[in-house]
Amino acid sequence: MSALLTQFVTEGRDLLEQASSALLELERNPGDTSRLDALFRAVHTIKGASGLFDFLPFTRTVHAGEDLMDAIRAGDVAFTPELADLILEMLDRVSGWLDDLADSGALGPGAEAQGDSLSARLRERIGGAQEAPVEPTNGVGTCVEASWHRVLYRPHEAVFFSGGDPLRMALSTPELRSVSLLMPETIPAVDSYDPFLVAVGMELLSSAPLAVLEEHFRYVVDQVEILAELAPQSPPPQHGAVNMGDEMLGVAQALITSQQRLIACPEHKEIRAPSLASAQQVLARVAAHLPDAPTGHDLGGAPLQAEALDALAAQLLQSLAPPQAAPMAAEADVSPLNETTASEDPVTEAPASLEAAPRKSAVLRVDAERIDQLMNLTGELIVAKNAMPFLARKAEEIEGARELLREIKTQYDMLNRITEELQSAVMQIRMVPVGSVLGRFNRLVRDLSRKLGKQIDLRTTGEETEADKTVVEELADPLVHLIRNAIDHGFEPPQDRRAAGKPEVGTLRLHAFQRDDSVVIEVADDGRGIDLVRVKAKALERGVVDADTLERMSDDAALQLILAPGLSTKEEISDLSGRGVGMDVVASMVRRLGGAVLVESTPGAGTTVRITLPLSMAVQRLMMIEVDRNLFGIPIDTVVESQKIPTARIRRHRDSEMFVLRDRMIPLVRLRRVFGLPGVAGEETVNVMVVNVDGNEIGLAVDRFHPGVDTIVKPLSGLLAQTSGYAGTALLGDGSVLLALDLPEILECHLN
């Protein structure tokens, strides 16, 4: 895929996001014109950029959408929820096409038909008469910006050596209307020409504001000249002598006026004649396209003098523009921009105020893959660093290597410090606000609540809370489940809410905040709450717990049973949450990310589900334990303490063993048994690592304790992907592989 297309897809996605959030806001406050403008702008920019490529169905559809929004802006069409549905459908379609473009560089099959039907439906709303085909030859622009800009871009001869590509820069100009190559005065001979020197220039016409263009060309500011240009007015047909679209009209005007400038320019004698010849040639070509241009034949003949050419150009201008527009075009054109900014013209003042504070971009847009690569390399550096203690141990065994040993240790300390700093710096780069995920749910909530006939107000707080990019990305799926659950099961239908004395509009709160090294996301509804009696009954019926255990459970603990697999208290199966895809999926997703889920609920008042996730998942500190000469890792945040428990203090109750530690009864899980290894006979004490799994303390009986280690845990893949009991593998400094234990699964293994 070309770099230009990649850029188009990335920016297109951003713009779509902006458009849909503006649309949803607009739906909430239909009178908010600033949202309507934002929506229009986003769609307009996508349309403009799509014109660079030959994706006609794409451009046509977005164009129809833009026209519809323009009609809404003008008050010709009323904004209704149905209209919003249609615009959302268009945004979805465009998003689908962007995915196609990202995958294959072309629109998917059937794009033509999809685009036709969608744009027809969009145009239907405006009243089909305004149909405006997007053929470049007769495109009728509907937007009437008052000022355009012409950019003369003459790249330095040696610009290629600094890695620049002026063509790419030119083609990605915002709201580009036209590009023409400016050929060199003398065409170099093919035999002597150096391909690595820039020979051509470009003249661009854009409808973007000055500030945007200055931003775009900020690195080549010395190579461009930006001039104000009067935008083509929508010509009232009875005025225009020429039947041509205002796009083309604008280009023709621009071409003629630029020739006038060339003619008026006092240049060196030796290039005066070629300049005039060139101007004459261009004017002749323009005249050839004007059926009733009075001067076409004059231009085609012998070289004309400057005055004659200028007069002919003025005549041409008049013949193609409404009488009052022509002098304005000429006027606006001849003065370079820095002079016009001070004028009273209200249109040029807006960009001028922007110009006063030039935006220095301190933010880099970097491909996520590069950051991932940096993270991976940092991870590998950490692993490599971990090799040094092994090296030190080897040095210890060598006679007379004390000096070497001390040096290794000093070097290790330094390397350790640097890698830690590097790691935290990379982590900082990867931190993104969770708002990027939370913002997406407006659409989901809107669609679901409309479908179910419930009115729900989504309130999002703490969007600025930051977490690692992977964490934020992985958050999306569990949250979608939770929100669906809340809307489907949590909120009562409006009549029930009224009967219960609650406001008809339910409130769904998404709240994000940081606590210690974790990011916490709460999904809270003010619906009916969870029926604990039914949860308990279901849990018994499905055999999730036995009656004894259930008896002893606190209400809070019993509530967490809804996270167990196979437990859904809603009898009927809706097409939203579906069958069997319930809270257990959320719980397992979150656990896989090293987080935890907690459910709180008050009958009649609502339910809150709290997801706690580590801020970063890339580098994990594991505690190493040894079982039968094999090393295993346990996430350090689950470790409570390590103890040597005398065998005599271990009590048996039926099949299970437990011990009392500071007045707490802690069940003992012998890892040797879990792994199917023979036990160790006759030991006096047992090494126990007390860990906290989902709020319960468990003692793991191990052979030996080992120090903690920083690792990157990679999930099991390939043939091993289905192996239960392990969270993944990590590479140790000596090159051996450490298996990281998945404690909830180990526990399940033990219980069965």
Add this chain to the structure above:
Amino acid sequence: MPLELSPGRAVLADHVEIHEAETLLEWLRETDDPVVDVGPCSSMHLAVLQVLVLAKPRLEGVTGARDWRALLAPPHVFQPNV
């Protein structure tokens, strides 16, 4: 391969980078009545474009092009569909 050369005919595909400009120019210098097909080309560096517009080989895939390829043939003007 972004640049495929065969006797008398060059085919440009995908994105043609700056370093291909020299190879292309060499080939254009050596070839009588060269034909360059830019049909499969999605984008090219200005250096490559320059070689094509200055050396003026016969071009294929340009006539009727509604994208940037319109720049390759006189009058070297491209108007995006707006």
